[in-house]
Amino acid sequence: MIKNYYWIGFIIFACVLLYFASKQYTSYGLKKTISACIMATQKSYPSKSKDEIVKLCEKEILEKINQ
Numbered sequence: 001m002i003k004n005y006y007w008i009g010f011i012i013f014a015c016v017l018l019y020f021a022s023k024q025y026t027s028y029g030l031k032k033t034i035s036a037c038i039m040a041t042q043k044s045y046p047s048k049s050k051d052e053i054v055k056l057c058e059k060e061i062l063e064k065i066n067q
Contacts, residue, residue: 033061 037057038050045053 030061030065034058037061 034054034057037060038053041048041053041057042050048056
């Protein structure tokens with residue numbers, strides 16, 4: 001009977017850790033995606049300024065996430 005409580009406690013603890021880890025690393029993935037978009041867009045459109053490219057990439061990626 002005690003083994004069952006151990007496993008139930010372990011599963012609850014693991015779920016809580018996964019929840020916090022997903023919240024912490026969400027912004028990390030977003031930053032990496034935006035920086036990759038910036039690099040690709042700079043190679044494709046060298047005539048655009050960096051500010052224009054950053055705004056364009058942020059807008060495109062945030063629109064895709066919110067869909």
